[in-house]
Amino acid sequence: AAWSGSAGNLIATRALMGVGGAFIMPATLSILVNVFPREERPKAIAIWAATVGLGVPLGPVIGGWLLEHYWWGSIFLINVPIIAVAILGAILVVPESKDPEASRLDPVGALLSIGGLASMLYAIIEAPNVGWLAGQTLGWGVAAVVLLGAFALWELRRAQPMLDLRLFRNPRFSAASIAITLVFFAMFGMLFFLTQYLQFVLGFSTLETGVRVTPVVVGIGSGVGIGTRLAAKIGTKIVVGAGLGIVALGLLNLSTVSDLSGYQTVLISILILGFGMGSAMSPATDSIMGAVPEENAGVGSAVNDTTRQVGGALGVAILGSLLASSYSSAIGPVVRALPPDAAKAASDSVGVALGVAAQIGGAQGQALAAAARSAFVDAMGTTALVASGFAVAGALVALLFLPAHERPREHVEPTRAEPARPAGSTTGE
Incomplete structure (x- = not known):
């Protein structure tokens, strides 16, 4: 990726990196489940969840x-020396574990899920540019429905599916999966529009923006520790539901910011x-892992990782598309007086609009810059409100369907009654 000569090469190498990450993440969580006894597992999962959550804001x-001081490929x-140390540590420390009855690879299921x-x-991301009811948007939407429907049918008919959809019959498993999905939906969506607000509205540099996002690390770390302890005392249902309710509260507070608010309001929201x-x-992750037999820990880990990735991708796609549509609508009346090319460019994003304003200069350029910032703030407020609605929905799902307290693993095995061997091992197991 560092030496990619074109956008296509960069995308391809990034996809390859994603494949590698998909092998690693489920394995790490399943190792914890197999190494730590039940009474110590919540603490181990809490530390694991904290490190996963902390890595997201530290990246920017x-x-x-690096971008301010070195070549972009840096x-x-x-990551190369970090990966080398991780490989050495895995060889020396991680115990060997194999499933003697591991299922075969499922390339058809993998291709159907990826395509869907x-x-x-793609339909969600491109809709603001071509229109939500445009043929292209509807075509890709239909393709998604067909492919994901075919994936579900294929997996249900296989004796050893890549993803055992019967697991989702268990409310403990499905509700916790929804909770994790919406947590990462909110996290990645929030980072997407918040970094733009800090850069283009408040005027911080790339590095300064990254630094000002990092307080989320403090919130995540303290939340993981407190949430894990509270879940042991008052139950998973209340803690997960309250956690998503707090996420909704933070997003509601973020929806009140303006171009004059300053960083303090943002900091409180973060x-x-x-x-x-x-x-x-952490409690939702522990609930997912506790809902599958220990010998199928890799299945629960894979689903847990999938919910994170899908939630993050949907957060950026859905909230990003809503942000773009709202911004374009708000800035539209202002850019009508500009030349067509400049008007179209300024309608695409606030960053481009500020570039157009700088080229125009003078009073007209200043007016365009102020209007672009105001339009973006309005769009961000709308987006944050919608995101808070998703968080509230997740809180309701948790309160309605998660058990008050975790039950022993052997009482919640959803696939034991199936005539075939309990399926659901992933291609990476």
Whole structure:
């Protein structure tokens, strides 16, 4: 990726990196389940969830610093020594574990799921540009429905599916999966529009923006610790539901910012959001892992990782598309007086609009810049409100369907009654 000569090469190498990450993440969580006894597992999962959550906001800081001081490819090369240390640590420390009855690979299921998710995300991302009812948008939407429907039918008919959809019959498993999905939906969506607000409205540099996002680390870390302890005392249902409710509160507070608010309002929102995310993440993850037999821990881990990735992708796609549509509508009346090319460019994003304003200069340029910032703030408020609605929905799902307290693993095995061997091992197991 560091030496990619074109956008196509960069996308391809990034996809390859994603494949590698998809092998790693489920394995790490399943290792914890197999290594730690039940009474110590919530603490181990809490530490795991904290490190996963902390890595997301730290990326912009390190990446921003590298971009300001070094060649852009350094953001990829910095990972090489880290990976080398991780490989050595895995060889020396991680115990060997194999499933003697591991299922075969499921390339058809993998291709159907990839095609369905890619079609859905592409339709959502492109809709603001071509129109929500345009033939292209509807075509990709139909393709997503067909491919994901075919994936579900294929998996249900296989004796050893890549993803055992019967697991979702268990409310403990499905409700916790929804909670994790919406936590990462909110996290990635929030980072997407918040970083633009800090850069283009408040005027911070890339590095300064990354630094100002990092307080979410404090919120996540404290939320994970407190949420794990509270879940043991008052139950998963209340903690996960309250955590998502706190996420909604943080997003509501974020919807009130203006171009004159300053960083203080943003900081409060970031801390609230981080605490809510952290307090919901760890108990929900433990609930997912506790809903599958220990010998199928890799299945629960894979689903847990999938919900994170899908939630993050949907957060960026849905909230990003809503942000773009709202911004374009708000800035539209202002740019009508500009030349067609400049008007179209300024309608695409606030960053481009500020560039157009700088080229125009003078009073007209200043007016365009002020209008672009105001339009973006209005769009961000709308987007944050919608995101808070998703968080409230997740809180209701958790309160309605998660058990008050975790039950022993052997009482919640959803696939034991199936005539075939309990399926659901992923291709990476």
